[in-house]
Amino acid sequence: MLRPMRDGFPDRVQIVEVGTRDGFQSVNKWIPTSTKAATLKAMIAAGLRVFEVTSFVSPRAVPQLRDGAEVLAQLGQPAGVTLTALVPNLRGAEAAIAAGVDALVVFVSASESHNQKNLNRSRASSLAQIETVCTHAAEAGARVQGAIATAFGCPFEGEVPMAEVVDIAQRLHAMGIRRLTLGDTTGMATPPLVQERVQALRAALPDLEIALHFHNTRGVGLANVMAGLAEGIWIYESSIAGLGGCPFAPGATGNICTEDLVYLLEECGIETGVDLEALCHVAREVEAALGTTLPGQVMKAGPRLQTSAVDSVRTACG
Template sequence: MSHHRVQGFPEHVRVVDVGPRDGLQAWPDPVPTETKIAMVNGLIDAGIPQLEVTSFVSPRAVPQLSDAAEVLAQIDRSRGAELTALVPNAKGAARAIEAGIDAMVVFLSASESHNQANVNGSRARSLAAAAEIARMGEQAGIPVYGAIATAFGCPFEGNVPVADIVHVAQAYADSGIRKISLGDTTGMATPLLVQERCRNLAEAVPEADIALHFHNTRGVGLACVYAGLLEGITRYEASLGGIGGCPFAPGATGNICTEDLVYLLHESGVETGIDADKLLSLARWTETQLGRALPGQLIKAGPRLHLRQRDEVRSASGRA
């Protein structure tokens, strides 16, 4: 790793892979439990420090993740990666605690209408549930993190006022939830919005430790990461191969891609502790397992200095 770094970027970034949960929850074909376990173990082996491995939701609502406890029971936990799971309510939290999760993630939408569509309830009700889960986590000695969905825009309401983000973040913080991720559920984030939201939150809720979660719906996911890095944000959520997307957001496409994010960070002189080659191999393996082309760019192109033989490339004259 070179000591040269893009000016204004942090030295070290924590990359959180959410592929096993956010990536797979809406995957159209059933994914075998063994494949999920191998995927998680591969991510841990590549040096990913934190993973969202599953969600303790109703198996009827998300059948793809009905094997949550089984996946958690069979993951190699000797490497010390932090394993988190999404929990929608106290019942899910109780299951997650019983299964031995490292940290629980609660979530709600900054926009009222998206929250209704996503969890079938009001923001106020979701915040009350989050506070209850935070108390359960405290009693069990398990940290609870908070995600704010539609933090950069809502497919039903359009722009989401910064005041709404601040309100949810403050309510989380008051419940003892300090690690808060801003989720770009519908790919509506732009670098300017990232800058504005990060600055407002730093001022209004200084105790919040912010992470950013972008989707690449409109092709500016990594540009938004760049904006976040300039604001000093050091935690980013991404998905192996770029799989995923919100099933309840019209037209949403996948999360930003973990190996593409790691490539950007390493090429910018930012350390992650991740083995980029292992990660890329795993992404390619995952693509073969899932049986569909994934949206990641590095899967297709390889790293910048992956040089090829002249005879591998078609020449301009039309002769191979």
């Protein structure tokens, strides 16, 4: 198969599957713990190796994820697999460490208004909480990663100045965080914004490892991935079958779809180590379990060179 676009792109890409956290959190129908664990195991069997499994938040805020510790217990410690969890405060960090995660993910919004809606506290308060978590994690020997929500725009304030994103990144960096995800919470990113934010962060913090988390709200999620690849970014967060959408932001829709991302990367000559056919099967299983049509495209159409028998399609008349 001809794959002419590899030159200039990263040699490898790490896909961080966030479907059981960012995807499942907005599903109202209760998803059994066994189904969540089985979905994760099936994605591991398909070749995915890094997961944001759950979030240790208040069950009143996100009831779907109240069984995070049980999901992790059923999953165990698969060899060669990294399991992380989102934590909003020290209590969540303690619970995540006790559950045996490989890394904690702390987060804050680039905009004050979204931080208030998402976490019910100011950005300053969130940063103070994160500092406490980082101190505790260091004492416990746990790794901490960071994430900035609304890094490309806010549904309440509109444009988010680049200076705000850089300032928060520098504060997190000062706490010892060296891996940071830029979150496109409501799909406001565009390729020029991706280029701008990545270049500005690299200039300010050359040793920062940057990951990108896109939503497909306005249909340009994978175009933003292409912009990230052109900047050399090799870590992307995505969700099985295109599940997702922040429950605390109006108009938010699903994350970029993991199967669609794998298809794009492999067609660009970037190996993912993922069995696309097996992953599409998982996506269809998730769709059936939730009883709703999900936005993933490749799980419906198949890869580019998948063919059908000529006599399986009716011939036009007239």
